[in-house]
Amino acid sequence: MKIVPKSIAARSFLTLLLTVSLTVVLFACRETASSESEGVPRAWADEEAKKVVTAIRKGHPRIYLTPERIPALKSEALTSKAGPWKLMHQRMGGKQAALFYAMGIGPEHGAKMSRNDYGRMAAKALMDAINGGGKAAPDDLAVLYDWAHGALTQQEKRAFVDFCKKRIGKEIRVHNEKTHGYRASPRPEGIVAALSFYGDGIDDAYAEKLLVTAIRETLRDNLAMEQVAGEDGGFADGTYYIFQLGGTFYPFLALSTATRSSFFLDQEVFTRLPNHLIQALLPFSIERAKTGKTSRYFATFHDNWTSTTTDYGSVGKGMATNMAITAAEFRRKGDEKTASLYMWLVKEAFGGIPYQAENPVSFVLLDETIPPLDPKEVGLPLAEALGWDEQAGEIDRDRFGKKAGIGWVAMRSAWNDPNATYALFKAEPFYYHGHMHHDSLAFMIAKGEELALARSGNYMCWYEGGPLRDKNPGWPQAANFFTRTISTNNLLIYDPNEDFGGWANDGGQRITPYWDDKWGRTYNGTANGNYRDIGGLVRFERSDRYVYTAADATRAYNSTAVTTGKNRAKVSLVQREFVYLRSPGGDDDYFVVFDRVDAVKPDFKKLWLLQLRARPEFDGSARVVVGTDAGGIHLSENTTTVSVRQERSQLTSTTLLPKKDNRVVKRLGGSMTTTLRKPLRSTDNGPIDIEVASTTGLPEHPTVIITNQPPDPNREVFDRYSVWPQAAHASGHSFSDRVAYFCDGRTRPGQSPAKLLNCVRAIKSAPGADIPTGARVIQEFRHMGVEGVDRDNDAGRIDYPWGYGFGYSYGDGNQYGLWRVEVSPKKHAKLDNFLHVLHPSLKGSGGHDAVLIESRDDSLYGALIGNRAVLFAKGADFLTKGSYSLAGTGKVWQLLCNLKPGREYQVRQDGKIVTTATASAQGTLTFEGALTGRPSQFEFSVVAVKGR
Numbered sequence: 001m002k003i004v005p006k007s008i009a010a011r012s013f014l015t016l017l018l019t020v021s022l023t024v025v026l027f028a029c030r031e032t033a034s035s036e037s038e039g040v041p042r043a044w045a046d047e048e049a050k051k052v053v054t055a056i057r058k059g060h061p062r063i064y065l066t067p068e069r070i071p072a073l074k075s076e077a078l079t080s081k082a083g084p085w086k087l088m089h090q091r092m093g094g095k096q097a098a099l100f101y102a103m104g105i106g107p108e109h110g111a112k113m114s115r116n117d118y119g120r121m122a123a124k125a126l127m128d129a130i131n132g133g134g135k136a137a138p139d140d141l142a143v144l145y146d147w148a149h150g151a152l153t154q155q156e157k158r159a160f161v162d163f164c165k166k167r168i169g170k171e172i173r174v175h176n177e178k179t180h181g182y183r184a185s186p187r188p189e190g191i192v193a194a195l196s197f198y199g200d201g202i203d204d205a206y207a208e209k210l211l212v213t214a215i216r217e218t219l220r221d222n223l224a225m226e227q228v229a230g231e232d233g234g235f236a237d238g239t240y241y242i243f244q245l246g247g248t249f250y251p252f253l254a255l256s257t258a259t260r261s262s263f264f265l266d267q268e269v270f271t272r273l274p275n276h277l278i279q280a281l282l283p284f285s286i287e288r289a290k291t292g293k294t295s296r297y298f299a300t301f302h303d304n305w306t307s308t309t310t311d312y313g314s315v316g317k318g319m320a321t322n323m324a325i326t327a328a329e330f331r332r333k334g335d336e337k338t339a340s341l342y343m344w345l346v347k348e349a350f351g352g353i354p355y356q357a358e359n360p361v362s363f364v365l366l367d368e369t370i371p372p373l374d375p376k377e378v379g380l381p382l383a384e385a386l387g388w389d390e391q392a393g394e395i396d397r398d399r400f401g402k403k404a405g406i407g408w409v410a411m412r413s414a415w416n417d418p419n420a421t422y423a424l425f426k427a428e429p430f431y432y433h434g435h436m437h438h439d440s441l442a443f444m445i446a447k448g449e450e451l452a453l454a455r456s457g458n459y460m461c462w463y464e465g466g467p468l469r470d471k472n473p474g475w476p477q478a479a480n481f482f483t484r485t486i487s488t489n490n491l492l493i494y495d496p497n498e499d500f501g502g503w504a505n506d507g508g509q510r511i512t513p514y515w516d517d518k519w520g521r522t523y524n525g526t527a528n529g530n531y532r533d534i535g536g537l538v539r540f541e542r543s544d545r546y547v548y549t550a551a552d553a554t555r556a557y558n559s560t561a562v563t564t565g566k567n568r569a570k571v572s573l574v575q576r577e578f579v580y581l582r583s584p585g586g587d588d589d590y591f592v593v594f595d596r597v598d599a600v601k602p603d604f605k606k607l608w609l610l611q612l613r614a615r616p617e618f619d620g621s622a623r624v625v626v627g628t629d630a631g632g633i634h635l636s637e638n639t640t641t642v643s644v645r646q647e648r649s650q651l652t653s654t655t656l657l658p659k660k661d662n663r664v665v666k667r668l669g670g671s672m673t674t675t676l677r678k679p680l681r682s683t684d685n686g687p688i689d690i691e692v693a694s695t696t697g698l699p700e701h702p703t704v705i706i707t708n709q710p711p712d713p714n715r716e717v718f719d720r721y722s723v724w725p726q727a728a729h730a731s732g733h734s735f736s737d738r739v740a741y742f743c744d745g746r747t748r749p750g751q752s753p754a755k756l757l758n759c760v761r762a763i764k765s766a767p768g769a770d771i772p773t774g775a776r777v778i779q780e781f782r783h784m785g786v787e788g789v790d791r792d793n794d795a796g797r798i799d800y801p802w803g804y805g806f807g808y809s810y811g812d813g814n815q816y817g818l819w820r821v822e823v824s825p826k827k828h829a830k831l832d833n834f835l836h837v838l839h840p841s842l843k844g845s846g847g848h849d850a851v852l853i854e855s856r857d858d859s860l861y862g863a864l865i866g867n868r869a870v871l872f873a874k875g876a877d878f879l880t881k882g883s884y885s886l887a888g889t890g891k892v893w894q895l896l897c898n899l900k901p902g903r904e905y906q907v908r909q910d911g912k913i914v915t916t917a918t919a920s921a922q923g924t925l926t927f928e929g930a931l932t933g934r935p936s937q938f939e940f941s942v943v944a945v946k947g948r
Contacts, residue, residue, distance in 0.1 A: 038524060040400060041220055049215035053208060055259040058199055060149035061102045062258040063142055063192060065364050070103050073364065077109055080369045085110070087358040094125020098147035099360040119151020127156060130163045138164045138193035139251070143361065146196040161202045164193045172214035174221055184225055184237075184244035188218045191251040195258055215255070218248060223398070223523035225269040228432050230396040230405025232386040233272030236428060237435035242277070243315040245270050249322055253329070253365075264329060271326045274342045278375060279384050279410035281349060284418040284448060287723050289714040296349045299424055301442055301454045301488070308724075309349045320350035321362065328367035340373035341380065347372045376415040383411040383547040383580070385540040387429065393901075393921045395429050395536050403429035403528055407440075407536050409549045409578070413586025421589040421840055422446045424454065425578045427551030429536030430526045431512040438509040440534055440553040441576045442488035445591060447840035449722045451644065451651040452489055453611040456817020457482035457783055458802050476703075476742070476762075480504040481783045481800040487817065491834070492607040493599055495570040496790050498558060504785045504800065507607065509534070509556040510564040531562055539577070541922040546870075546895060547580040548924060560600070573598035573831075577897060579870050587845065590865050594872045595834040605789050608823040608834045610653055613721050615819050616642045616667055625794045627697045631670025632781050633794045639665040642821050646721040650843050656852040656863055657835035658825040666794075669782040669819030672697050676706060676775040677753065680739065682768030686760040690741065692777050695756070696749040699779070702756050703799045707738040708775035717815060724815070737769035740801070782817050833874060837863050855884045860898075867891060873898035878923065881941035888931045896940060899923045904943040910936055916943065 061067070077085040088096040089110050101119040105111045113121070126144040129136040145152070145160050152160075172190035191214050198207035225245070228236045235242050249270050256264030265271050277298055285294035286308050295308030309316055327342035346353060356362035387396045387405015396405040407428040413421040425443045428436065437455075444454035457477055481487050485508025492507035500511055512532055516525035526532045539550035553574045555561045560572045579592040597606050610616075620639035626632045640660060642653045655663060677691040690706075717725040744758035756777075761768065780801045788796030825832050837850035853862035853871060860882045862871030869892055873879045878900045886892060899905060899919035907914045907927055915927045929938060 041223055041523065042216070044399070045216040045219040046212075048219055049212045052215055052255055052259055052261075052263060053198070053211050055261060056195065056198055056211075057258055057260060061147045063146040063196055063254045064257050064361060065099075065102060065147060066257060066260070069364070073103060074105070074109060077105075080367075081363060084356055084358060084363050088360060088363065091358040092121075093358075094122050094129075094144055095147075095360045096358060097125070098122035098144050099363070101151055102147040116151060119148045122148035123152050123156055126152070126160060130159055137189060138167050139187075139189055139191070142192045142196040142254075145193075149200075157197070157200065158202055161197050161200075161206075164190070164197070165203070165206065168193065168210065172210055172217075174214060174217040184235075184247065185218065185221050186247040188214055188248065188251055190214065191218070192254045195254055218251070219267065220523070222248060222267065222269065223400075224432075224525075226267075227398045227402060227404045227430075227523060227526065228406060229269045229272050229276075230387045230398070231272075231389070232384070232396070232405060233269075233275040234386045234406035234408065235273060235276060236406050236432045241435055242273060243312070243319065245273060246319070246322055253325070256329075262333060265333060270322060271329070274323050274326070274345050276386060276406070276408075277349065278341070278345055278380070279386060279408065280424070281345075282446060282450075283412065283414075283420040283422050284446075284722075289717055289720075289723050289725050291726075298349075299422075299444060299446075299454060301424075301426055301437065301439060301444075310351075316350060317354035320346050320352075320354050321356070321366075323350075324353045324367075325362075325365045327370055328365060331367055331370055336370075337373075337378050339367075339370050341375065341378045343370045344372035344374050348374070374415060380415070381542065382413065382415070383409070383542040385409045385537065385549065388537055388540045390540065401528075402526060403533070403536060405429065407551070409537070409540060409547070411542075411547045411580045413582065413589060417586070419448045419586075419842060421580075421586045423580060423591060425549055425551075427536050427553060427576075428534065430532045431534050431556075432526065432532070433515065437483045437488075438485050438511065438556070439488040439490060440509060440536075440556040441551055441574070442490050443578060443591075443593070444489070445651065445838060445840050446649075447586075447589075447651075448648040448842055449646055450613065451646070451649055451840050452653075452838065453613060453816055454488070455482070456487045456611040456820060457800075458816055477783060477800045477802045480785065481506070482802070485509045486609065486786065487611065487783075488609065489611055490609050491574060491576070491595055491597055492605075492609065492786060493557065493570050493574075493597060494605040494607070494786055494789055495558075495568075495601075498567055498570060499565060501565070504798070505787070507605070507786050507789075509553070510558045510562075510567065512564060531564070533562070538575075539922045541920060541924060545582055545893070545926070547582070548577075548895070548897065548922065549579075550575065550577040550897075569600050570604055571597065571599050573876055575876065577872055579895070579897070581865065581868055581870070587841070588847070588866075589840065590848075590850075590868075591838040591840075592863050592865075592870045593834070593836045593838065594861070596831070596874075596876060597834070598831045600830075602828040602830045603790070605786075606824055606832050607786065607789070608836070610642070610821040610823075610836075611817050612644050612651075612669075612819045612821065613815055613817075614644045614646050614719075615669065616644050616653075616821055618642060618665065618667065620665070622667065624697075625666075626699050626797070627670070627779070627781055628672045631672050632668075632697060633784065633797070634667040635794075636665045636667075637663070637826075639663075642667075644819075645843060648722060648843055650841055650845070652839045652847060653821065654837045654839075654850040655823050655835075656837065656850060657833045657861060658823070659852070662826050664824050664826055666822040666824075667819065668784050668822065669817075671778050671780040671782070673779075674698075674754075674777045676771060676773055676777055679773050680706065680771040680775075682770050684761065685763050685768065686741065687744075687758045690743070690756040690759050690777075691753050692756060693754060694749070695746040695751070695754045697779075698746050698749075698756075699797060699799070700745060700795045701798050702743045702746055702759075702779055703740070703801055704743070704756065705738055705740050705778045705780070705801065706771050706775055707736065707778070708772055709736055709738065712736075718818060721815065737771070739769055739771060782819060831875070833861060835861055835863060835872075837865060853884050853886065855882055857883070860884065864888070864892070867893060869894045871896050879940075881939070883937060883939040885935045885937050886929070886931060887933075887935045889933050891928050891930050893928050894926065894938075896925045897923060899925055900942065904945070905940050906943050907938065907940045909938050914938075 097118040168190040194207045194210040252268045253264045280298040287294045295310040327339040331339040386408045395403045398404040409425045423445045427440045445452040484506045486506035494507035534556035535552040541548045558567045560569045575596045577594040581590040618639040619641040620636045622634040622636040644651045675693045715725045740762040741759040743756040783800045784797045839847045848866035851864040901923045906916045
């Protein structure tokens with residue numbers, strides 16, 4: 001029996017402007033697009049839309065504001081909302097007047113006019129907007145019509161309806177996601193307007209048709225986002241791209257208010273987003289160079305602009321406002337816990353509710369009396385799996401049975417400690433759409449600062465790169481490296497014949513088309529078992545002592561389950577188990593990572609990757625293969641433990657599998673520099689040969705940055721890990737005189753003159769510059785590909801650098817992926833296991849050695865770390881029995897994984913029964929055994945049951 005749920009067994013971002021056309025043209029998938037009928041979702045949406053329209057209340061006001069809310073608003077105007085109330089009086093306009101009319105305020109609330117006068121003032125504003133020839137949107141004017149409805153003449157009411165009919169037309173335009181770059185819906189303009197005059201007897205048939213059709217189509221459109229979010233919330237485009245959400249926020253909120261229902265909380269995906277952000281919020285703040293200011297930061301896998309919450313600007317203020325409004329809606333529905341938690345996020349991440357001035361809609365919708373309560377105060381668990389149905393013990397399902405959610409598992413040692421241990425493990429169930437990267441099974445670990453990185457590299461300059469041999473080459477990192485498996489803590493299986501459509505063969509996960517040829521990015525583009533299905537989580541369990549999660553990403557690779565294009569399968573199994581061993585206070589935490597990789601051919605090279613910010617040190621000896629000792633590719637055949645020290649924290653990674661006699665560990669990173677011997681002109685786009693001082697240490701295909709400018713210490717920060725550089729993205733001017741060349745080759749080391757051969761400049765990303773003799777010629781090694789690894793030719797690798805300080809975009813990702821570690825077995829085998837123990841700690845702290853545990857019958861492996869042990873099945877089958885030996889003294893707590901869920905097991909130590917217990921629903925069992933100094937034999941087996 002395989003370690004996958006029965007229900008599952010039964011069923012990159014490759015750069016927005018670069019790869020849309022390439023991936024669609026080059027990757028015709030072996031499996032066809034989803035043939036799932038649209039009938040069921042359409043019928044559901046149609047029924048829901050009709051229910052909503054039928055429930056619309058008669059009378060006015062009903063948009064955001066109802067008569068039932070007015071008494072509370074009148075009270076708040078004199079207390080908690082006295083400030084904006086005063087401003088509305090001082091900055092009186094049409095919408096403020098409409099609100100005062102709807103509320104029926106008198107002198108006790110500062111009224112300076114009669115109710116009728118306020119109503120007429122609002123009516124005039126409405127007519128002026130209609131007749132002014134401007135671009136006033138019907139939805140923006142709807143509150144004037146609705147709130148001041150009783151003050152409008154019949155002619156004015158009809159004028160508004162006629163205006164809406166002219167502007168909106170026969171139907172409300174609802175984005176179908178087939179041509180848009182993100183799996184998110186923009187605002188369906190017209191729903192709020194139609195809602196405002198429906199039932200008024202002017203043209204109810206028109207309004208009803210608009211509403212039913214638009215609500216139905218918007219609900220269908222939102223199914224895609226709803227699937228991504230799952231029950232727990234989430235956005236698979238990455239935490240920076242959350243600003244794409246919210247298009248339906250106000251229309252759905254208006255519908256909810258007008259129907260006195262929970263439609264908004266039930267249907268609006270944005271209402272679940274704060275849960276994702278809370279789980280992604282790193283425990284510590286980040287400082288920008290030269291500013292001295294710190295901000296909070298959301299961990300991300302899909303966008304390394306490394307934007308802090310203060311970098312979001314006006315977009316961030318809009319999100320914070322919407323989150324605060326959502327909190328108020330939860331309070332109105334009686335959910336004080338969620339309301340207070342969301343308000344904590346608004347305060348902690350965005351500094352509180354942004355200034356609203358005299359905005360009357362904000363006055364109605366916000367509730368600043370909600371007390372912010374942090375996750376600990378509301379009892380939020382320290383570990384959460386977004387996209388996992390804990391009760392069912394499987395991946396979340398959407399309303400139609402498809403897998404759903406983003407598959408992120410967040411875990412931490414504490415909520416209110418900046419030095420808390422923090423980790424994320426991810427395994428999405430689908431390659432949903434564009435900005436997702438090809439990185440299922442990736443993880444990140446932090447403690448006081450980031451240690452094991454979510455991703456190496458960064459988005460790059462304008463158009464974000466291009467193929468090395470493109471007619472108009474740009475910077476090559478995004479599609480060749482940054483969006484690919486190779487840039488994460490992940491697994492590579494290198495088939496030299498695998499085709500990635502002109503982009504680099506990184507040995508990683510298959511490239512799925514940017515959008516579906518038939519369905520675009522709509523809901524029907526994904527289906528359980530179709531070509532966009534990439535597996536996902538298969539286990540999640542949490543307790544006070546550990547967090548256990550596992551995922552199967554076989555389908556994410558060109559595999560026996562699914563392939564892309566004309567590629568053949570290279571694997572039949574890729575699984576990762578991820579265990580977080582907790583400690584009191586988080587001072588002795590460990591992560592145990594166990595992998596199973598079964599390749600179709602034993603000679604397909606397998607690599608285990610760890611992305612780092614600081615140079616890793618080996619406990620064994622290493623030799624320089626390419627480059628220099630300061631920067632290059634360094635190889636060790638006797639290293640077990642790799643350690644990294646940063647400003648505040650440190651990380652050790654101990655390799656237990658492959659075993660020491662079958663292990664190669666490589667360190668890649670840094671850079672080397674030679675100098676320019678002959679000047680370059682700004683028009684030297686190539687192909688040209690470039691004369692340099694020396695080619696010693698350079699790879700066979702150099703990719704170099706050439707500059708005569710000194711580094712900018714505020715923008716090029718490589719050694720301050722808790723300080724981020726100043727950043728600028730897509731600026732309109734060039735930041736530096738730097739050029740980059742991609743070279744086919746070089747002269748032999750020692751040959752004179754030394755030259756880089758047949759070099760082409762990256763002309764798309766930046767203007768050329770005149771570069772004098774003596775300028776630095778920089779070759780980086782931190783974003784190296786895997787070309788030639790099948791032949792053990794590290795010199796044949798190509799670096800895909802990120803152009804820090806280059807061209808029009810300065811970004812701040814130059815810290816990311818300064819170094820990486822690769823672990824691979826020496827001997828060829830179809831099935832290989834990797835077993836690593838990672839220990840994050842504050843700098844100067846100690847730790848325990850990790851020792852390999854293995855069974856005599858080769859059925860299981862594990863790690864002994866101090867007085868804790870974790871064991872896994874070698875292969876994909878559940879363990880029904882096993883035995884292993886432990887040595888040491890004192891009690892050892894043990895976690896057995898991969899047992900048959902729900903079956904009773906007997907555990908014996910040296911022949912004596914230690915415990916008889918039932919394996920959990922996730923196939924685990926824990927117990928303690930006392931060691932007395934000599935090796936002790938442990939055995940476990942399923943208890944025989946009569947009739948089985």
